[in-house]
Amino acid sequence: MLTLGVNYSQMHDSSACIVRDGQILFAIAEERLSRVKHDARFPRLAIRACLDFAKARPDQLDEVCFGWQRPGATLRHDLKCFATGAAPITYLNVLNSARHFLSMWHQNGGANLFRYHLGATRARMRFVDHHLAHALSAFAFSGFPEATVVIMDGRGAWEATSVWYGHDGHLDHILTIPWPNSIGLFYAEFTDYLGFQKNSDEWKVMGLAPYGRPGINLREFIVPDDSPYRVNTNRLAGRGSANYSGIVSVLGPRRAPESELEDRHKNVAFAVQDACEQAMTAVVRMAIEKTRCRNLCLAGGVALNSKANGKILASGVCGRLFIQPAAADDGAALGAALAPYLGDGRRLPQSPMRHTYFGPAADDAEIENVLRTYKLRYTRLGDPAKTAAELLSQGKILGWFQGRMEFGPRALGSRSILADPRDPEMNAKVNNAVKFREWWRPFAPSLLAEAAPEYLQSAFDSPFMVVTAQVKPEKRNVIPAVTHVDGSARPQTVEQAVNPLYWRLISEFGKRTGVPVVMNTSFNLRGEAIVNSPTDAVRTFFSSGMDALVIGAFLLEK
Numbered sequence: 001m002l003t004l005g006v007n008y009s010q011m012h013d014s015s016a017c018i019v020r021d022g023q024i025l026f027a028i029a030e031e032r033l034s035r036v037k038h039d040a041r042f043p044r045l046a047i048r049a050c051l052d053f054a055k056a057r058p059d060q061l062d063e064v065c066f067g068w069q070r071p072g073a074t075l076r077h078d079l080k081c082f083a084t085g086a087a088p089i090t091y092l093n094v095l096n097s098a099r100h101f102l103s104m105w106h107q108n109g110g111a112n113l114f115r116y117h118l119g120a121t122r123a124r125m126r127f128v129d130h131h132l133a134h135a136l137s138a139f140a141f142s143g144f145p146e147a148t149v150v151i152m153d154g155r156g157a158w159e160a161t162s163v164w165y166g167h168d169g170h171l172d173h174i175l176t177i178p179w180p181n182s183i184g185l186f187y188a189e190f191t192d193y194l195g196f197q198k199n200s201d202e203w204k205v206m207g208l209a210p211y212g213r214p215g216i217n218l219r220e221f222i223v224p225d226d227s228p229y230r231v232n233t234n235r236l237a238g239r240g241s242a243n244y245s246g247i248v249s250v251l252g253p254r255r256a257p258e259s260e261l262e263d264r265h266k267n268v269a270f271a272v273q274d275a276c277e278q279a280m281t282a283v284v285r286m287a288i289e290k291t292r293c294r295n296l297c298l299a300g301g302v303a304l305n306s307k308a309n310g311k312i313l314a315s316g317v318c319g320r321l322f323i324q325p326a327a328a329d330d331g332a333a334l335g336a337a338l339a340p341y342l343g344d345g346r347r348l349p350q351s352p353m354r355h356t357y358f359g360p361a362a363d364d365a366e367i368e369n370v371l372r373t374y375k376l377r378y379t380r381l382g383d384p385a386k387t388a389a390e391l392l393s394q395g396k397i398l399g400w401f402q403g404r405m406e407f408g409p410r411a412l413g414s415r416s417i418l419a420d421p422r423d424p425e426m427n428a429k430v431n432n433a434v435k436f437r438e439w440w441r442p443f444a445p446s447l448l449a450e451a452a453p454e455y456l457q458s459a460f461d462s463p464f465m466v467v468t469a470q471v472k473p474e475k476r477n478v479i480p481a482v483t484h485v486d487g488s489a490r491p492q493t494v495e496q497a498v499n500p501l502y503w504r505l506i507s508e509f510g511k512r513t514g515v516p517v518v519m520n521t522s523f524n525l526r527g528e529a530i531v532n533s534p535t536d537a538v539r540t541f542f543s544s545g546m547d548a549l550v551i552g553a554f555l556l557e558k
């Protein structure tokens, strides 16, 4: 069976994924091809890339599955809440939903656009509930025979948080907390209040939080209760408004974007993160009480809060934990593609995910062609891993472009910028030369899986950088550039069997320095999508202060 999963909600992160007999062949977000970050348009480039990789025509697809409900679900929910007062929804929300409905209805949820851009197909068009798509993307790739599945995001068509029980190749729905009672909405509104872009810059609030102090009480906005949390959206939004005015009346003026960060902003970030962690932990606790299964799967954009994930793991509330690395809406395409395996006596395929290298690759001939076209001076390397390790040990900042691109928000050794984590100044150097981003945002380490117990207090099996761990106190000075102010790090543990080339690079760096750890950040400039093609990589290399680029078998130096 050949199925195509599509995320197209018109909100953000359009993507596509092609699955044959339960195995992911290829997956990519539209932004990587269109170069428009968080691209929300119909993912025609991504779908085309999926079909090309599978060498399939549109009419060879059995099903095309959209990870969003049929047009109308959002408007129906919002109208009902507005009419009955069941949830505090403003007329602006309803107006937005109506506009969204009209557009989706016109496009038949994307099905019309599929035919328009890709041509005729006999494939069945299926609309999968958004949270079900997230839940499938978490459970089916967890490798757990049985699991509690918790989905938390800003919003689905009408969902905010949902709980599922996965077992025996099936997924049972346990409960849904409807939007706008949404942890993601709460976090997003405060992200906006702190002068960042909501639904995009939540990382910045998470990174800022450890610089704040406790003291600010946000119980007016989010309170624990039996459900097990309640977001007071009336208080967040203020009267008749769909923005942050309610926060302003309690906490004072909003921070202007790019303006000086005051202590009170850091303290607000601390309080927001703390409230989020408590709400997430309460949801997980409640979910596990209902299913009585301690294997936990998480997905939905809120599950990218690596700090909260680390706290959940450390609290002991769950047993084993799998977080879908593409937890945001791009990953809904993965789950949607599996929807045909539900019901009618079928069973979900179980394929544990150990990597995210589902994107395009470029071979050496293609790369050399690009380098020649641009008349660049380059060297062909005998051993790219060894050369890269040598350059890193000399303090060079390195672009690293190898193999198939990662799917999801994290660069995991295919499209990465690498540097020496031992240099306490390296964080500032990479920020100033390459990433041009805020000083407080931490960089993450990639380390040999074998070395994890030596450096970390937990998260020894952390292949996706979605769980924060504490660096052992005696190692914090050894890898200062990737240790956050509170002693935490967001590690990628690299296994030899999963990515032999990247493993060897880190291993060679370890041989030279005694530290089998490198600093790894995504290969992109601030505000841009991660590089996809050799051309993207070369352009980004020359638009930044990177010292060298190892791309396939070739080395470029400045």
Ligand SMILES: [Fe+2]
Pocket: 130, 134, 153, 154, 155, 156, 300, 301, 328, 329, 332
């Ligand atoms: Fe979502």
